[in-house]
Amino acid sequence: MKITSLILLTSLTFFTHTGLANECQQQITSEDLKSLKTNDFTIKDDKKRNNFAIILLNCLSHPDPKIRDEIVYQAYSAWLRNNELEIKTLHTLLNKLQTILTSKSIDSNGFEQPFAALVLSEVVRVDRITPYMTEQERQTIVDVSTRFMSNISDYRGFNEQEGWRHNVAHTADIFLQLALNKQVTKAQHQQILTAIKQQITPTNTFYTFGEPKRLAMPVVYIILQNKLSANEFANWLTSVTSPAPFENWQNVYQSEQGLAKLHNTRSFIHNLYAITSNSKNPKLKAIQASLQQALKRVD
Structure with missing residues (x-):
């Protein structure tokens, strides 16, 4: 697959809803996104793949569910489940996704945070299979995800025009990966159970x-x-x-x-x-x- 310049300033007619979407359109062309799925999310060059994985975070709030659900999320799932991202990239994704969950989202449509949670569940999954986090990083994940779960107030699920949001379910997916991780402690389990009870x-x-x-x-x-x-x-x-x-x-x-x-x-x-x-x-x-x-x- 050929990925064109990741900083190319091109116009995507369907990207008009948020500033976040504008960031995505400024760095990734519509052809790149469509080509990504057509080629089964294959980017042969390791450096390009890892760079693209970081830049693609700007598309979590894409208003088109076919892009957001079927390309952006599926790309991360494919790369992470096939062990195609470097440890340095995993840490970058970990930090950026947690920042999204701990900050007030500027996405008025409410897509960015639930999809950040869903992608974060895949990043956390890697750690339970091949541990790469420190104990402190694992605790931070528990802290961030339980705090986010406890404070959820947007309960929108599926909409035929806009697709999924699903804050509670996507955050529960992070908890599932943590629950499966043998490195997670009893105290952290109790922290997760408290957050689940609240929702x-x-x-x-x-x-x-x-x-x-x-x-x-x-x-x-x-x-x-x-x-x-x-x-x-x-x-x-x-x-x-x-x-x-x-x-x-x-x-x-x-x-x-x-x-x-x-x-x-x-x-x-x-x-x-x-x-x-x-x-x-x-x-x-x-x-x-x-x-x-x-x-x-x-x-």
């Missing part, structure tokens, strides 16, 4: 885009790491199924907030139960009694 029942939002299952998946793998005791998990589950701020679960039927809380809590517990109930793994079998009690509390 199981967002106020006045009914999850309809598969968020409860995405939130449940990292919980399953935290359990499988066996760093939490059965009692610690049971206590966490009890806190998840608390009716607070309502006095009891019968009182939730009088408001939209209450009904959303019941809907989302039930969906999370049912997904967790569905994923684990038929497993023969002793660690997952050990939590079934707690899950059944949780189901009784909310059903």
Whole structure:
């Protein structure tokens, strides 16, 4: 594949929505983007590939879902899963993506941060397969991602014209990779569980885009790491199924907030139960009694 000059100032007619999109258009031509997918994201020259991977971050907020979802994200997934990026590039991506999540986004359309989270999940995945982060870098990832999850207020999922945003699910994907990473500590698992709990029942939002299952998946793998005791998990589950701020679960039927809380809590517990109930793994079998009690509390 031939990548033209990465600083070529060309005009893309579909890039008119944000300053971030303008940065993308100034550095990458439409032909480069289309060619990237056509050639299965192959850039034979190592230096060009690594440079392009950094510059492509400017396209995370692209308003066209076919570019954002099918080219930008898939390019990172292909390069990272095929071990085609240098360690130096991984660290650069790590730092830039975390900066996006910790800063107030200038993307008024709300695409940049959820797609930064999705790409970051792929960068974090590399570390669990071939560790390259320091303990402090891993802790920073946990801090940044849990803080971002806790502060999410944009719950838009899929739109037929604009595609996906999906902040909660994409951040849960970071948690899943961390949960699978044997280097992640018990304290970090607890930090992740606290952040997950905060988004199981967002106020006045009914999850309809598969968020409860995405939130449940990292919980399953935290359990499988066996760093939490059965009692610690049971206590966490009890806190998840608390009716607070309502006095009891019968009182939730009088408001939209209450009904959303019941809907989302039930969906999370049912997904967790569905994923684990038929497993023969002793660690997952050990939590079934707690899950059944949780189901009784909310059903």
